[in-house]
Amino acid sequence: MPSYKAPIDDVRFLLNDVFHIDRYSNLPGFADASEDVIAAILTEAGKFCEEVLAPLNRVGDTEGCTRNADSSVTTPKGFKDAFAKIVEGGWIGISAPTEYGGAGLPMILTQLVNEFLSSSNLAFAMYPGLTQGAIAALIAHGSEDQKKLYLPKMIAGHWTGTMNLTEPHCGTDLGLLRTKAAKQADGSYKITGTKIFISAGEHDLAENIIHLVLARIEGAPEGTKGISLFVVPKMLPKADGSAGARNALACGSLEEKMGIHGNATCVMNYDGATGWLLGEENRGLHAMFTMMNEARLAVGMQGLALSEVAYQNAVTYAKERLQGRALTGVKAKDKPADPIIVHPDVRRTLMTIKSFNEAARALVMWTSLQSDLAHRSPDDKQRQHADDHMGLLTPVIKGVLTDQGFANTVMAQQMFGGHGYIAEHGMEQFVRDARITMMYEGANGIQALDLVGRKLGRDGGRALQAFFAEVQGFAAEHGKDDTMKAYLEPLGKALGHLQAATMWFMQNALAKPDNAGAGSTDFMHLFGLVALGYMWARMAHAAREKLKAGANGSADLMNAKLVTGRFFMERMLPETGAQLARIQSGAASMMELPADAF
Ligand SMILES: Cc1cc2nc3c(=O)[nH]c(=O)nc-3n(C[C@H](O)[C@H](O)[C@H](O)COP(=O)(O)OP(=O)(O)OC[C@H]3O[C@@H](n4cnc5c(N)ncnc54)[C@H](O)[C@@H]3O)c2cc1C
Numbered sequence: 001m002p003s004y005k006a007p008i009d010d011v012r013f014l015l016n017d018v019f020h021i022d023r024y025s026n027l028p029g030f031a032d033a034s035e036d037v038i039a040a041i042l043t044e045a046g047k048f049c050e051e052v053l054a055p056l057n058r059v060g061d062t063e064g065c066t067r068n069a070d071s072s073v074t075t076p077k078g079f080k081d082a083f084a085k086i087v088e089g090g091w092i093g094i095s096a097p098t099e100y101g102g103a104g105l106p107m108i109l110t111q112l113v114n115e116f117l118s119s120s121n122l123a124f125a126m127y128p129g130l131t132q133g134a135i136a137a138l139i140a141h142g143s144e145d146q147k148k149l150y151l152p153k154m155i156a157g158h159w160t161g162t163m164n165l166t167e168p169h170c171g172t173d174l175g176l177l178r179t180k181a182a183k184q185a186d187g188s189y190k191i192t193g194t195k196i197f198i199s200a201g202e203h204d205l206a207e208n209i210i211h212l213v214l215a216r217i218e219g220a221p222e223g224t225k226g227i228s229l230f231v232v233p234k235m236l237p238k239a240d241g242s243a244g245a246r247n248a249l250a251c252g253s254l255e256e257k258m259g260i261h262g263n264a265t266c267v268m269n270y271d272g273a274t275g276w277l278l279g280e281e282n283r284g285l286h287a288m289f290t291m292m293n294e295a296r297l298a299v300g301m302q303g304l305a306l307s308e309v310a311y312q313n314a315v316t317y318a319k320e321r322l323q324g325r326a327l328t329g330v331k332a333k334d335k336p337a338d339p340i341i342v343h344p345d346v347r348r349t350l351m352t353i354k355s356f357n358e359a360a361r362a363l364v365m366w367t368s369l370q371s372d373l374a375h376r377s378p379d380d381k382q383r384q385h386a387d388d389h390m391g392l393l394t395p396v397i398k399g400v401l402t403d404q405g406f407a408n409t410v411m412a413q414q415m416f417g418g419h420g421y422i423a424e425h426g427m428e429q430f431v432r433d434a435r436i437t438m439m440y441e442g443a444n445g446i447q448a449l450d451l452v453g454r455k456l457g458r459d460g461g462r463a464l465q466a467f468f469a470e471v472q473g474f475a476a477e478h479g480k481d482d483t484m485k486a487y488l489e490p491l492g493k494a495l496g497h498l499q500a501a502t503m504w505f506m507q508n509a510l511a512k513p514d515n516a517g518a519g520s521t522d523f524m525h526l527f528g529l530v531a532l533g534y535m536w537a538r539m540a541h542a543a544r545e546k547l548k549a550g551a552n553g554s555a556d557l558m559n560a561k562l563v564t565g566r567f568f569m570e571r572m573l574p575e576t577g578a579q580l581a582r583i584q585s586g587a588a589s590m591m592e593l594p595a596d597a598f
Contacts, residue, residue: 002313002426004054006046006116009557010358012039014365017542021108024369027376029095029104038109044089045113049120052082057121060262061429065203071250073202073264079124083205086157092128093155096135100151107375108368111301115361118305122433123262127160127200129298134161134212137291141229141279149237150210159208159233159243163291164195164268172446174285175223179215179270181230190272191215191232194252199440201266202234202251208243209234211268212291213275214284221282229284230275249273259432292441293394297367299441300397303405304360306434310412310427311353317425318346318415340415348571349415353408355536355568358561360401362535367393388463392455393531399447399521400528402437409434448520451527452505464502471495471534478541487537490569491530497576498530501583508586518590519583526579533573536565 015021015038024030056078063076086092095110096102110132117125135154138147153159170176179193191213195201202209211232220226235243252267279287318341322332326342340346370393373386413420413427420427438444456464475492478484501523509516543561551558 001058001424002054002309002430003316004050004120004309005312006042006049006119007308007361008042008046009554010361011042011112011365013542013546013554013557013561014362014539015108017546018362018538019365019369021106021369024106024372026378027106027372029106029376030372032103033105033109037105041094041105041109042112045091045116048085048089049116052085053117053120053124056082056124056262058426058429060121060123061259061433062261064261065254065264067202067251067254071202071252073204073251073254073266075203075205075264076262079262080205082124083127083157086128090156092131092135092157096132096151096155097139100147101155106369107372108365111297111364111368114298115301115305115308115364118302119309121262122302122306123260125302126260126263127203127205128157130163130200130295131157131159131161133163133291133295133298134210136294137212137229137278137287138231140290141287142231146231146276146278149241150231150233153208153241154210158206159210160200160203160206161210161212162198162200163288163295164198164201164211164213164232165288166195166197168194168196172443174214174227177214177216177227179213181215181217181228181275182272183217184274187276189215189217189230189275189277191230191249191270191275192272193270195268195270197255197440198266198268199263201264201268203264207235208237211249212278212288213270214288215275217281224285226282227284228281229278229287231278232270232273232275236274247273258435259429260436293390296394296398296441296447297364297371297390299437300394300399300401301364302437303402303434304357304364305405306430306437307353307360307405307408307412308357310409310430310434311350311357313425313427313430314353314412314415315341315350317419318350321416346415349411351564351567352571353411355564355572356404356408356532358539358564359532359535359568360404362539363393363397363531364401366535367397385466388459388466391458392451392463392467395447395451395455396524396527396531398441399444399451399524400532402434403444403525404528406431406434406438444524445521448524449517451524452509452516452520456502456505467531468495468499471530474534474537478537483544484537484541486566487533487540487569490573491533491537494526494530494533494573494576497580498526501526501580504580504584512587514587514591518587522579522582526576526583529573529576529579533569536568540565 060076066074093102094105095107098104131154138150181189181191183189213230213232214227216226217228236245236247238244248271250269252269255265319339321340322335322337323340326338331338331342370386370389374383377383409430413431416425416427419425475488539561543558547558
């Protein structure tokens with residue numbers, strides 16, 4: 001059975017030495033996040049994930065969810081007790097506003113805890129995770145009454161949340177959406193339609209489920225301009241705020257699927273269900289994007305989370321499995337063969353995953369910190385800068401961390417040889433579970449189009465220019481330090497490729513949009529590599545500073561950081577040259593064949 005250990009030392013290095021969280025104590029909630037509080041949260045969350053959730057991961061996979069005759073859904077054995085512990089520990093609301101019962105702590109802590117949850121049991125983690133997304137949408141767009149009614153229950157975890165966008169004929173293209181909303185005399189709406197693939201749509205973990213549903217009000221314009229968002233509770237709240245009568249909605253069936261079996265993926269039927277408008281009429285997509293942006297960042301982190309747990313198990317196996325002898329001579333003289341970790345190709349695989357994971361964690365944390373700044377900073381300029389960063393980096397994090405996260409689970413599985421294909425070791429489950437992260441919350445091709453088509457040029461390219469300036473500023477500040485050359489020179493080259501690709505789009509894609517579409521996935525990955533490379537430069541600098549200051553017991557970890565960063569620069573970053581070449585080749589050879597030639 002696979003195991004999991006929360007990467008607490010790495011997280012503390014990032015929080016304290018790379019991002020200096022203590023410098024933000026002027027922001028609401030940060031002063032309460034003292035080193036002791038953070039240590040207690042990480043330790044408790046880590047213990048819960050290692051001891052309770054990780055052992056349930058296989059149970060969830062083999063048992064799955066069951067739909068009963070009355071359309072209720074039973075989650076796998078142990079999920080209910082584990083969810084009760086989430087409620088008891090107040091984990092859903094650690095960063096939620098205190099006025100509604102949250103702890104108000106920085107968002108960055110929620111993201112860290114969510115990484116641990118997702119590594120140990122992705123299918124389970126989606127229940128609280130979707131609730132956090134729905135909470136964010138209610139905070140941003142709900143009326144005061146809606147906030148008072150729903151937020152305390154959801155933040156406590158007594159009620160959970162879902163997002164309902166997808167319909168059978170309508171996935172990426174939400175303009176095709178057909179679910180109807182008919183206005184009633186009392187201001188409520190009757191919602192009628194079928195949604196598919198709704199995660200956590202029905203379950204037995206909480207007393208109520210609050211569905212956020214996209215629908216078209218009768219008479220609203222066609223396309224995306226006529227879509228509104230509704231709060232549609234499974235149990236209609238009574239005047240005193242408790243869960244009352246059953247609403248006219250039900251789980252019609254559960255999807256049979258490749259992975260995340262412990263999460264109920266539901267067909268949801270709304271048969272004139274009572275709902276209430278959330279935000280403004282016909283501005284539903286705008287409101288839903290609040291939830292989707294949070295969710296996209298969270299899904300990117302899921303890619304990292306599965307890469308991390310798969311890596312940990314691959315390392316354990318590589319140290320134990322004895323096959324062959326090292327090319328440089330026998331290493332384990334007392335054994336019939338050397339452990340496979342002596343072989344360079346095994347090292348290549350492990351270092352590829354390790355160097356990605358550590359930089360990806362830094363990138364998620366950097367961006368979560370920007371989310372805190374965007375919501376909590378008193379300074380308009382800082383809020384705008386942070387918001388720009390979030391807009392630009394969200395599709396990169398979602399697309400790159402899940403594409404590479406999945407690839408890493410396959411590489412980690414490969415470390416087990418044929419044993420990786422056998423269910424007993426749990427590696428094939430990581431591969432199956434990771435696959436969905438590339439598809440939901442907008443398939444990765446759509447993330448790439450969002451980046452190239454919408455985010456690059458927004459506000460005259462302000463966010464992109466700020467990103468370039470940040471990386472160049474760091475390089476200029478530390479460029480004279482010889483010990484940083486191994487990191488800054490490759491980073492400078494990769495940044496040059498990113499700038500050249502941006503320029504190429506400006507010159508070649510405005511008149512011929514197929515050129516933008518053809519290069520979008522390469523561009524997203526090129527951007528991702530530069531962002532991860534920048535994270536490595538910052539981590540290398542922080543590790544050097546820490547070593548200079550005596551390292552305080554963490555010299556091994558800091559030295560490992562320096563080597564791992566060098567590996568990333570030497571072995572991963574050069575890919576940006578190939579990506580640029582592919583982008584500059586344009587769309588011609590891709591688009592020339594007629595559809596019937598395929
Ligand atoms: C397990 C699971 C859980 C899910 N959970 C939820 C949930 O909780 N709530 C919810 O609302 N939905 C959920 N979904 C739905 C998911 O978000 C959609 O499947 C996803 O958005 C893609 O839509 P689609 O499947 O209709 O694919 P399509 O939109 O049909 O796309 C098919 C392919 O075409 C590509 N494509 C489409 N349009 C373009 C374009 N313009 N340019 C380039 N490429 C394009 C896509 O990238 C994709 O590769 C879930 C799905 C699954 C499988």
